[in-house]
Amino acid sequence: MTDSALVWFRRDLRDYDHAALYHAVKTHARVYCAFVFDTEILDALECRADRRIEFIRESVVELDGRLRDRGGRLIVRHGRARIEIPRLALELAVSAVYANHDYEPLAVDRDAEVEHHLRGAGIEFRHFKDQVIFERSEVLTQGGRPFTVFTPYRNAWLKKLTPFHVQSYPVAHYAGRLAPPPFDTALPSLEELGFQRTNLGMLALPCGMSGARILFDDFVERIDEYKMRRDYPAAKGPSYLSVHLRFGTISPRELVAFAIHRGGQGADSWLSELIWRDFYHMILDHFPHVVAQSFRPEFDALEWEDAPDLFAAWCDGRTGYPLVDAAMRQLNQTGYMHNRLRMVSASFLTKDLGIDWRLGERYFARQLNDYDLAANNGGWQWAASTGCDAQPYFRIFNPITQSEKFDSAGEFIRRYVPELAACSAKQIHAPWRMGGDEQHAAGVAIGRDYPLPIVDHALARGRTLERFGRIRKL
DNA sequence: TTTTGAGTTGTTCGA
DNA sequence: GTCGAACAACTCAAA
Numbered sequence: 001m002t003d004s005a006l007v008w009f010r011r012d013l014r015d016y017d018h019a020a021l022y023h024a025v026k027t028h029a030r031v032y033c034a035f036v037f038d039t040e041i042l043d044a045l046e047c048r049a050d051r052r053i054e055f056i057r058e059s060v061v062e063l064d065g066r067l068r069d070r071g072g073r074l075i076v077r078h079g080r081a082r083i084e085i086p087r088l089a090l091e092l093a094v095s096a097v098y099a100n101h102d103y104e105p106l107a108v109d110r111d112a113e114v115e116h117h118l119r120g121a122g123i124e125f126r127h128f129k130d131q132v133i134f135e136r137s138e139v140l141t142q143g144g145r146p147f148t149v150f151t152p153y154r155n156a157w158l159k160k161l162t163p164f165h166v167q168s169y170p171v172a173h174y175a176g177r178l179a180p181p182p183f184d185t186a187l188p189s190l191e192e193l194g195f196q197r198t199n200l201g202m203l204a205l206p207c208g209m210s211g212a213r214i215l216f217d218d219f220v221e222r223i224d225e226y227k228m229r230r231d232y233p234a235a236k237g238p239s240y241l242s243v244h245l246r247f248g249t250i251s252p253r254e255l256v257a258f259a260i261h262r263g264g265q266g267a268d269s270w271l272s273e274l275i276w277r278d279f280y281h282m283i284l285d286h287f288p289h290v291v292a293q294s295f296r297p298e299f300d301a302l303e304w305e306d307a308p309d310l311f312a313a314w315c316d317g318r319t320g321y322p323l324v325d326a327a328m329r330q331l332n333q334t335g336y337m338h339n340r341l342r343m344v345s346a347s348f349l350t351k352d353l354g355i356d357w358r359l360g361e362r363y364f365a366r367q368l369n370d371y372d373l374a375a376n377n378g379g380w381q382w383a384a385s386t387g388c389d390a391q392p393y394f395r396i397f398n399p400i401t402q403s404e405k406f407d408s409a410g411e412f413i414r415r416y417v418p419e420l421a422a423c424s425a426k427q428i429h430a431p432w433r434m435g436g437d438e439q440h441a442a443g444v445a446i447g448r449d450y451p452l453p454i455v456d457h458a459l460a461r462g463r464t465l466e467r468f469g470r471i472r473k474l
Numbered sequence: 475t476t477t478t479g480a481g482t483t484g485t486t487c488g489a
Numbered sequence: 490g491t492c493g494a495a496c497a498a499c500t501c502a503a504a
Contacts, residue, residue, distance in 0.1 A: 397483095
């Protein structure tokens with residue numbers, strides 16, 4: 001065991017409970033670590049001020065520090081990963097490259113090419129399950145097919161789970177194995193990567209493994225209230241760990257193990273959310289067509305509206321529906337949107353404005369710090385009724401009812417739509433219903449200081465039922 | 475093969 | 490205001 005290996009970090013920016021790193025140090029005498037700021041991904045980003053690049057960079061800095069503490073270093077490259085990784089592997093004369101599975105179609109294609117290059121040079125490419133508990137075909141129906149409905153999938157997932165599946169990969173083997181590269185390596189600055197600073201530092205979003213730890217420790221104190229609070233955007237209900245799960249700065253096994261061990265309604269409800277994560281990754285893996293098309297092909301025939309002005313109003317948070325606007329402004333200002341509001345705003349775009357879910361999905365992909373293709377796509381198709389939902393005809397949200405139910409005091413709305421701050425809790429959900437005197441008292445003129453609703457919900461609902469009715473008769 | 479129960483997060487209507 | 494049923498009406502997964 002004198003040979004060396006390279007561990008390629010991607011969406012797993014941590015130095016503990018890491019499948020690829022564990023297997024590498026167990027097998028090889030010398031282990032190098034690398035991360036590539038992939039220009040294929042970076043160049044496709046529309047905005048040069050992107051919170052995620054900053055988040056990744058901060059997390060990479062911390063990861064490098066932790067690896068140094070263990071005798072290693074993180075080699076950071078800026079270029080095309082397809083080229084950089086095989087090149088680095090040759091330069092370091094390793095016998096194998098280790099990485100964790102990535103299920104996104106572009107990543108699958110990239111990894112296949114990297115593997116091909118490496119094989120040609122006599123270098124092995126070994127990859128492991130890491131970011132989910134069960135992947136690919138590990139959880140199947142009795143008929144041997146992938147589940148397409150969540151609840152039976154969840155039941156089968158829970159039935160299959162053993163302590164073994166959430167066991168942490170130990171770090172004991174690291175000792176003396178991690179090695180710095182035999183050349184100088186420096187971390188590119190944000191500017192060198194071609195990006196500008198964002199407001200990330202101003203947001204309460206701690207980065208890296210240490211940031212994940214802070215959020216997790218805080219959530220542990222609140223988890224018993226999770227089920228109760230999770231639907232109310234003004235409350236501190238969620239774990240806020242999505243971005244850390246996205247970039248692997250926390251271990252999914254650790255979270256699942258904790259939820260199981262903790263038990264109770266809060267932890268069970270949160271565990272379900274973690275199972276949704278596995279579910280949508282499995283769906284993407286088995287049905288990659290969902291990236292560009294409806295999960296159910298018959299819904300590709302839906303005739304969506306071409307309405308760029310309405311779409312722009314939705315993006316900017318000026319639809320005239322306060323909860324929708326508050327949600328979109330939260331997204332634009334912070335890169336985060338509460339889960340309940342993701343459903344409300346997605347339902348509004350697809351069912352009230354009749355706009356193709358793909359446009360909304362793309363906008364979320366641009367804005368969300370925790371953007372994950374599998375989960376975002378699954379969520380949008382669910383909201384648009386084109387996806388894995390057993391009861392799609394039930395899903396037309398009433399933006400006013402949702403507002404009254406989940407932000408009854410208007411607390412969340414006031415936070416992001418200050419124009420309406422002085423409206424009463426009763427009127428804030430549909431401010432256009434205020435009379436002239438009431439508007440005057442609230443210090444807002446609807447139609448001037450805050451927009452009138454851009455569509456009538458009742459009419460839009462009718463149009464949506466017709467839109468879906470048309471394809472049913474085909 | 476046929477049957478049966480159930481389906482993340484809803485809305486509306488009428489008593 | 491509250492409650493239950495109906496709703497636009499179907500598919501999945503297991504028995």
